Amino acid sequence: MSTPVFSVDGLWKVFGPKADRVPADPELTALPAAELRTRTGCTAAVRDVSFGVRKGEVFVVMGLSGSGKSTLVRCLTRLIEPTAGTIAIDGEDVRAMDKARLRELRRHRAAMVFQHFGLLPHRTVLDNVAYGLEIQGVGRAERREKAAEVVAKVGLTGLEQRRPGQLSGGQQQRVGLARALAVDPEVLLFDEPFSALDPLIRREMQEEVVRLHRDEGRTMVFITHDLNEALKLGDRIALMRDGRIVQLGTPEEIVGSPADDYVREFVRDVPREQVMTVRTAMRPASAEEAGAGPAVAPAATVSEAIEAVARNGGPVRVVDAGRCLGVVDSEGLLGVVAGTAPRKEVA
Numbered sequence: 344m345s346t347p348v349f350s351v352d353g354l355w356k357v358f359g360p361k362a363d364r365v366p367a368d369p370e371l372t373a374l375p376a377a378e379l380r381t382r383t384g385c386t387a388a389v390r391d392v393s394f395g396v397r398k399g400e401v402f403v404v405m406g407l408s409g410s411g412k413s414t415l416v417r418c419l420t421r422l423i424e425p426t427a428g429t430i431a432i433d434g435e436d437v438r439a440m441d442k443a444r445l446r447e448l449r450r451h452r453a454a455m456v457f458q459h460f461g462l463l464p465h466r467t468v469l470d471n472v473a474y475g476l477e478i479q480g481v482g483r484a485e486r487r488e489k490a491a492e493v494v495a496k497v498g499l500t501g502l503e504q505r506r507p508g509q510l511s512g513g514q515q516q517r518v519g520l521a522r523a524l525a526v527d528p529e530v531l532l533f534d535e536p537f538s539a540l541d542p543l544i545r546r547e548m549q550e551e552v553v554r555l556h557r558d559e560g561r562t563m564v565f566i567t568h569d570l571n572e573a574l575k576l577g578d579r580i581a582l583m584r585d586g587r588i589v590q591l592g593t594p595e596e597i598v599g600s601p602a603d604d605y606v607r608e609f610v611r612d613v614p615r616e617q618v619m620t621v622r623t624a625m626r627p628a629s630a631e632e633a634g635a636g637p638a639v640a641p642a643a644t645v646s647e648a649i650e651a652v653a654r655n656g657g658p659v660r661v662v663d664a665g666r667c668l669g670v671v672d673s674e675g676l677l678g679v680v681a682g683t684a685p686r687k688e689v690a
């Protein structure tokens with residue numbers, strides 16, 4: 344597998360007096376959060392976290408309020424200084440970067456889209472979008488041309504001359520997104536960008552992110568406390584609790600094989616048929632079944648397969664590149680919906 348874009352190893356962020364001593368002292372690291380606070384006055388917002396963000400994936404950091412999501416993602420570009428551990432972007436040590444290199448990292452390589460847009464109120468939409476390019480010293484004509492292109496990409500055509508105050512929340516968020524995209528960063532970091540939006544606009548923005556990702560394949564790190572958003576957007580999800588990653592996996596892994604009771608409780612109400620794929624419901628095909636008949640792809644959801652089985656009135660093949668991997672029938676599909684153990688994977 345290719346080198347991760349971001350590699351994080353043994354990362355700690357401790358707030359408070361003499362924070363450095365906490366990660367280095369096994370007695371302190373073993374303390375629960377409340378006791379650590381009483382004993383040392385310190386909060387360990389991120390505790391010994393390791394992961395890699397793969398090129399082209401949407402990596403979601405999810406957890407309840409206070410679990411450490413924002414601190415973790417801010418540490419990636421040292422908007423917050425880590426206390427211990429290593430962070431690399433494309434193999435380059437982020438903690439060793441000087442000020443100029445860091446500025447370049449934040450402006451060009453890993454741009455952040457914030458919840459509160461951070462738009463300049465007296466500037467037009469176009470100038471707000473061009474702002475990042477302006478700081479980079481790109482000439483006026485070139486930055487206006489690039490800004491116009493990105494404005495169109497996020498669906499704001501016709502609103503170029505408005506000021507932020509004349510836009511809806513969703514439109515303002517699109518401007519924030521366009522501004523981050525204009526500098527063409529290798530990675531886009533999203534800090535709960537949609538949590539202030541009403542549900543319909545929020546869904547629209549989520550679809551926008553999915554579309555942008557599909558069209559461009561840009562690497563994205565997305566913070567959210569909303570499980571449905573995480574499941575919808577994430578190729579992989581890091582689920583955080585008290586500063587630690589309690590499980591890192593695909594939506595299907597997290598919903599289908601929760602790592603512990605906390606995760607199990609977290610995903611309890613998820614409609615499994617919309618997340619689990621037919622691989623978990625499959626059984627081996629008999630020679631007769633394997634030969635012909637309607638088929639679904641291995642990435643099809645259980646929900647899609649239920650439709651196919653209902654239409655066919657019997658088992659449906661799971662076919663990948665012309666090869667029959669197995670079949671799904673109503674019994675197997677119902678087992679997944681009911682949450683009984685998935686069948687052992689075949690092939």
Ligand SMILES: Nc1ncnc2c1ncn2[C@@H]1O[C@H](COP(=O)(O)OP(=O)(O)OP(=O)(O)O)[C@@H](O)[C@H]1O
Nearest residue numbers: 358386388406407408409410411412413414415568
């Ligand atoms: N500057 C700070 N000083 C002291 N403690 C802090 C500071 N910033 C964050 N914390 C603490 O670190 C922990 C993690 O906070 P963080 O903001 O990263 O969580 P979060 O998961 O992003 O929460 P939310 O979803 O509410 O934004 C919390 O206990 C918080 O109180």
